[in-house]
Amino acid sequence: MVLFVGALVVWALTFPFDRNGKVLHLYSCFWAQLYMYVNPLWHLRVDGREHLPWRGPAVLVANHESLGDILVLFGLYRPFKWVSKASNFKLPFIGWNMWLNRYVPLVRGDRESVGRMMVACERWLAREVPVLLFPEGTRSPDGQMKAFKDGAFQLAVKMGCPVIPVVLTGTARTLPKHGLVLETQANCHVQVLPPVTPASCGNDVQALLEHVRGLMLAEKARIEAQK
Template sequence: MLRVFSVAYWAFIVLTCPVFFVGALLVWLVTLPFDRRRVALHLYSSAWAAFYVYVNPLWRLRVAGRDRLPWHGAAVLVANHASLIDILVLFALFRPFKWVSKQEIFRVPVIGWNMRLNGYVPVVRGSGASVRRMMERCNELLAAGSPLMMFPEGTRTSDGSLRPFKDGAFDLAMRHGVPVFPIAVHGTGQALPRKGLILKEQIRARIEVLPPLTPTDFPDAYALREAARESIGKALAES
């Protein structure tokens, strides 16, 4: 039964994404002259992504601590990564951040086109040149007042445990003196396996925005990184 439902669900996404993309194009065209940060387009994209979470009868999502996130001003948002649907549920934060995402997603028809319209940041894992370009673009976005959303583990966990964090997000926060918001994503690993697209079971996912970390409270990016990882790890252990 889950296999049949999964096929129907993914087919529904494939069929409706082009319709949503037409709406994204219209939002982009209308707001282009005055919305340089593409906030309106991102919020439209957030509604598009969250729609697929809320219409799925197997999934329930609750967001805690959303009011901690700023509407204005640069920040670095970091979240754990257990499932493909983490991206969908994090859009449900409805805050104007820019995604940093692997290059392969930008090549997906419709989804990737929308990511480019939004000005999200691609990166190729393992490519030093790509990482440098990503960091340069992130520097520009933070300087312009745009928050960033990053998965500091770099890839999805294979066993549910929290992987070591990479330095990039925390180097950026230190360099620009902007707060880091740790975000714990609960329950998504049970919804969809790391390999395959068959939905596994009914889940109650939860996004928990944790208290921000101020770079000036830490001696270096390493200490900031470990504090963020400890904050997320503690929240996950208490769920």
């Protein structure tokens, strides 16, 4: 509740000159990272931040292992708009903060909601604000990367902006799908890969999807082999 009050203050003070909500988003990054900071058994390593823009359109895509992904991706400390389940926006304090940030709600399986999500993302990209999506659509039950949906890649091709792959490892131990208990120890790693332009894949949505997924699978395997 205290952190949400802080978010309200940041929103009120910065809205007149920060219409894209960059400052509030960075405050939200700090809020989320507090949960990592206060747990001495949770460790986070972020590599490749230099590939992320402070300004400019980009579609960030990340694999999805657990609810802990949200915490560690806020550790990117770069501006972007989340695409998240609409039900999350109803959560007290955290969900209200998502509304203040003007993140993008989505009802999975609802075609109208998907259409509204795509339009909202296009608007943010047109305003040179990156968006972040989980192309698997939902959390993986076993940590293995599932098939990708093509929405994120349609956005990149239509808006002519790069896709930036973000590979997560170690987060499945924080709160796996269908898990009820937070794991006491976790070593989380976020690896940001270089941007991939749609033109490099002939502006073909499926080719772009397969290329990016291949890069992410290879990088995930490389990181896990080193552990």
